[in-house]
């Protein structure tokens with residue numbers, strides 16, 4: 028049911044500025060891929076080139092083995108959900124959803140049946156007579172989804188579909204989109220600037236920056252194994268410290284901070300000893316203990332503690348070295364430090380990453 | 385702090401006094417309107433339904449109007465000219481407005497200027513200009529014969545062709561602007577969505593853009609038709625003896641025949657027709673849009 032999508036070296040410039048530069052993607056049938064990035068990073072332009080509204084300057088687009096780069100949008104058979112839904116205000120819900128079937132000359136009886144099915148699928152059964160203006164934002168979103176799915180496209184494109192909804196509705200719609208994706212087996216390319224949306228919805232995330240894909244991979248790939256400091260900084264919280272790679276024990280590596288202080292053990296990456304690098308540690312990966320507790324660890328002083336509910340966020344200064352931010356669960360069995368206290372901090376070297384500077 | 389507050393008090397008081405008597409301000413405007421609009425209207429009614437001598441009201445003028453074919457013919461001519469003008473304005477105005485609304489900013493500016501600048505020129509001046517252009521030895525005929533399209537100069541003046549050309553030229557902005565106003569505000573995502581759902585460019589236009597812009601077309605058509613019914617200068621200057629419109633008829637009756645009561649009756653009939661057209665248009669497009677008071 029889902030269609031595969033290949034994009035090779037897609038590029039688009041507006042005057043001197045490159046909106047999209049050499050974007051390549053290989054998306055399997057039925058996959059859910061998010062284009063994640065800050066505003067202006069080229070997500071919409073990429074999506075509009077796939078949909079056929081923006082002619083690319085370079086590159087090609089292949090849908091289910093067929094090159095579609097130069098096909099007009101109406102002949103691509105791709106479903107698109109626009110950010111503001113783009114429902115036709117002069118047509119009621121049933122006519123909106125039936126529109127793509129009318130364009131495909133489906134008989135009236137079949138149209139009625141399929142429209143009813145599509146509306147039931149998004150939980151809007153019985154609302155066919157309403158005008159879009161008489162619906163809430165969430166309902167309009169569902170109509171847009173039903174309309175884009177009613178002709179059973181192999182590929183669905185969504186541009187910030189939850190951007191206009193309030194928080195609780197966003198959660199509901201996220202669940203809904205996941206359910207539809209599972210049920211229909213459709214391929215989805217989903218554009219968002221919200222990393223949480225991308226992390227929870229997608230099989231794979233393509234992180235974009237200034238018109239390029241910086242890294243593509245699963246949520247855990249991007250979070251645990253960021254390709255560079257940009258990815259690490261964009262996704263999740265982290266402490267990053269610059270310095271030089273040094274040997275640590277037998278086969279291990281560590282980073283000697285440029286600001287001084289003890290070597291920080293990390294997972295050995297592909298970096299040579301002596302190379303400039305950035306040390307990356309996610310705040311929940313470190314654990315805290317009393318200064319005199321047994322076992323290894325680095326000595327540090329608590330600079331600040333912010334209570335955030337399920338966790339507290341602590342800022343520590345390593346003795347003679349840089350600052351680190353860690354998260355400590357607010358549980359009785361976790362060590363609860365006080366501001367100014369001398370403590371010991373440790374982490375599994377595999378949880379810290381060395382990135383080329 | 386206290387100084388500022390103290391000095392602010394008198395002006396606040398004055399403003400309150402005005403706000404307390406809004407009637408005072410409105411009364412002036414009402415009086416002006418009464419003198420300028422209501423009184424003439426009432427005297428028009430007075431003349432139209434005036435009895436012989438001092439015998440009160442009479443329907444004599446009305447039955448004269450209803451009973452004579454000459455007058456029917458003038459009404460028919462007026463409606464025919466207005467209808468053709470409206471149709472031509474719509475056929476030219478819609479594509480023009482569409483181009484204005486969808487093209488790049490520079491061409492849009494040029495197109496707007498091309499339609500607005502004549503709009504600000506006097507109708508009389510424009511009609512006189514057409515007399516020069518459309519004459520037997522005018523530029524238009526010289527081009528047409530020069531290009532070999534015509535063997536000898538065509539009669540473009542003092543007939544209904546001249547009237548139509550002149551009126552379309554004068555009234556086109558009233559068609560273009562309401563349509564443009566709607567089209568320029570139309571979400572470009574809508575035809576785009578239609579395309580993504582399988583509509584060809586033509587189908588997207590027919591099913592989405594056109595229906596959504598119909599209120600603008602209706603407003604434009606109503607405006608053009610209303611103005612065309614009451615048009616005087618252009619038919620009088622560019623038309624021939626067969627193009628006797630109601631407005632020319634009124635002028636003849638009042639100025640040449642000095643028949644003020646019948647002139648008043650004709651004027652009221654014209655006014656009634658305009659009101660009828662406005663009502664029809666308002667039912668379709670909304671009164672505010674025709675009067676130009678409503679944004680959307």
Ligand SMILES: Nc1ncnc2c1ncn2[C@@H]1O[C@H](COP(=O)(O)OP(=O)(O)O)[C@@H](O)[C@H]1O
Nearest residue numbers: 041045046064065066067068069070071072073
């Ligand atoms: N039609 C256009 N004309 C000129 N510049 C554009 C146009 N569309 C997009 N851009 C530029 O291309 C870049 C990428 O835009 P876009 O794809 O909309 O980013 P995103 O969707 O990630 O916010 C931006 O710098 C934007 O200003």
Ligand SMILES: [Mg+2]
Nearest residue numbers: 067070071072
């Ligand atoms: Mg965007």
